[in-house]
Amino acid sequence: MKLGTILYGLWAGGISTWFIYAAIMGTSPFAATTQHQRGTGIYGPTHK
Amino acid sequence: MSGEEEIGPWEAASAPASTAPTAAQSAPQSASRAVTCPNCGGTVEIRAAGYTVSVACQYCGSMLDVANPDVALIERQNLATADLAIPLGSRGHVKGAEYQMVGYVRRSIEGEGWDEYLLFNPYVGYRWLVHDEDGWSFGTMLTSLPQMSGGSANYAGVHFSHDGDTWDAVVDRVVGEFYWRVQVGDHALLANYEGSSATLSCETVADEVSWTVSEPIGRGEMRGFGKSEAGATDGANNTGQSAFASGPSGDIAAAPDGPLARAWFYSKIGAAALAAMIVVMILFASGGNSAQGFSYRLTMDGPETTVNFGPLEFTGASQRVTIATASPGLDNAWVDTDITLVNRATQEVISTYGVVEHYSGYDSDGSWTEGSDSGSTKVASVPAGSYDLVIDASAHSWPSPSYGGRVIDVTTDVSSGGVFFSNLVLALLLLIIPPIFLLWRGLKGRGGSSSSSGDNDWGDDE
Numbered sequence: 001m002k003l004g005t006i007l008y009g010l011w012a013g014g015i016s017t018w019f020i021y022a023a024i025m026g027t028s029p030f031a032a033t034t035q036h037q038r039g040t041g042i043y044g045p046t047h048k
Numbered sequence: 049m050s051g052e053e054e055i056g057p058w059e060a061a062s063a064p065a066s067t068a069p070t071a072a073q074s075a076p077q078s079a080s081r082a083v084t085c086p087n088c089g090g091t092v093e094i095r096a097a098g099y100t101v102s103v104a105c106q107y108c109g110s111m112l113d114v115a116n117p118d119v120a121l122i123e124r125q126n127l128a129t130a131d132l133a134i135p136l137g138s139r140g141h142v143k144g145a146e147y148q149m150v151g152y153v154r155r156s157i158e159g160e161g162w163d164e165y166l167l168f169n170p171y172v173g174y175r176w177l178v179h180d181e182d183g184w185s186f187g188t189m190l191t192s193l194p195q196m197s198g199g200s201a202n203y204a205g206v207h208f209s210h211d212g213d214t215w216d217a218v219v220d221r222v223v224g225e226f227y228w229r230v231q232v233g234d235h236a237l238l239a240n241y242e243g244s245s246a247t248l249s250c251e252t253v254a255d256e257v258s259w260t261v262s263e264p265i266g267r268g269e270m271r272g273f274g275k276s277e278a279g280a281t282d283g284a285n286n287t288g289q290s291a292f293a294s295g296p297s298g299d300i301a302a303a304p305d306g307p308l309a310r311a312w313f314y315s316k317i318g319a320a321a322l323a324a325m326i327v328v329m330i331l332f333a334s335g336g337n338s339a340q341g342f343s344y345r346l347t348m349d350g351p352e353t354t355v356n357f358g359p360l361e362f363t364g365a366s367q368r369v370t371i372a373t374a375s376p377g378l379d380n381a382w383v384d385t386d387i388t389l390v391n392r393a394t395q396e397v398i399s400t401y402g403v404v405e406h407y408s409g410y411d412s413d414g415s416w417t418e419g420s421d422s423g424s425t426k427v428a429s430v431p432a433g434s435y436d437l438v439i440d441a442s443a444h445s446w447p448s449p450s451y452g453g454r455v456i457d458v459t460t461d462v463s464s465g466g467v468f469f470s471n472l473v474l475a476l477l478l479l480i481i482p483p484i485f486l487l488w489r490g491l492k493g494r495g496g497s498s499s500s501s502g503d504n505d506w507g508d509d510e
Contacts, residue, residue: 012321026368028468031428
């Protein structure tokens with residue numbers, strides 16, 4: 001088996017492992033951006 | 049494929065090599081002769097008799113000097129002869145001409161190796177088939193010097209740019225016969241000049257400089273080389289067994305050559321990994337706690353209202369919590385919510401914020417709407433425990449205060465479990481980086497014209 005195939009297999013395996021870990025822990029590197037930021041209290045449509 | 053030889057610009061522009069036979073020579077020399085290895089006594093066949101200077105015994109690996117009638121031992125070896133992707137002595141066609149593989153050299157630079165197969169045709173001369181991590185390429189030694197200009201070279205009207213590096217390549221293994229003296233441990237300085245569709249390699253050994261131009265070739269441009277001469281008398285009798293399809297080096301079939309083929313191969317591995325992740329995502333989505341719903345009322349443009357619900361039980365060691373807020377029928381208004389999860393045991397708080405807003409109206413283009421009367425906030429890594437849900441909420445109308453004083457219903461559903469979809473997107477992006485890189489390199493290297501991925505006629509012997 002070629003070195004590149006082994007390395008890509010490790011790469012894909014690592015990503016899959018991280019994905020399962022994140023699923024178990026209920027976490028995400030983007031979790032903060034899924035939350036709404038506290039607003040200024042001044043809302044309205046952007047439609048002009 | 050026709051039997052007519054394809055003459056590339058390199059051959060057309062070059063003069064015959066002093067050491068290699070050429071088409072100018074009307075007939076081949078004597079076919080072959082055999083010598084006895086002084087080390088192991090094995091019979092070593094010289095396939096390019098008259099041209100070959102040194103030969104590596106295929107039985108013990110010893111290097112023999114066959115330039116003189118008395119065979120001399122250059123270097124004694126006692127190596128087991130391993131299988132080669134192209135068997136020594138096998139015949140095949142490359143770019144329309146038939147060649148016999150007469151020599152094999154494995155060389156490396158700082159541990160990274162590649163294979164070079166010396167091909168011989170008494171009418172055409174010597175050529176190289178080179179196999180490295182980028183796939184196969186076909187090399188022709190130049191017999192006239194390219195024109196040098198600064199860090200670039202010009203040959204046959206093609207511009208080649210030096211990549212800036214010079215490498216010390218060492219010979220790791222030798223099998224077969226050669227038109228120069230070569231043995232394991234020989235060093236050479238290599239410098240590569242990249243052209244649009246070919247590479248010019250300058251190799252310096254002591255005071256001798258040789259230039260070779262190599263072009264990437266697809267599988268469709270190589271056929272045969274399946275059996276050694278001992279196993280098949282000639283190409284016509286070849287049974288179709290191909291070195292590249294089912295030969296000794298089966299890894300070639302298992303892991304395709306060339307960036308494009310490897311990009312496709314890696315994509316399949318990545319797709320399998322992605323499918324496994326989707327299964328995990330589905331399994332985790334079906335687990336977790338069921339949603340708990342709470343409702344409360346807000347006065348439009350009224351004061352902020354604080355509501356307290358609980359307890360909420362989260363049983364996983366760490367989980368995602370989704371807090372969904374909805375106000376059915378909300379229009380031209382928004383609802384602000386400050387959401388706090390308070391751990392009853394530790395009094396630790398997790399705060400987040402959500403807003404639900406929906407607007408509609410008419411203008412010269414007709415009716416329009418914006419936003420939604422529901423929305424959700426996801427909180428990551430909430431530890432196990434019993435929590436109170438505290439919501440500070442307020443409702444506002446637009447344009448204020450057109451609906452002032454109206455009371456609206458708001459519901460909040462809290463559920464735990466599931467996987468962030470953004471994780472799947474991130475995993476997909478990370479998985480496709482190597483295949484995309486290989487695809488880019490393959491298209492760049494081959495100008496998008498000749499792909500090795502689509503051709504698969506390695507076993508299509510004549």
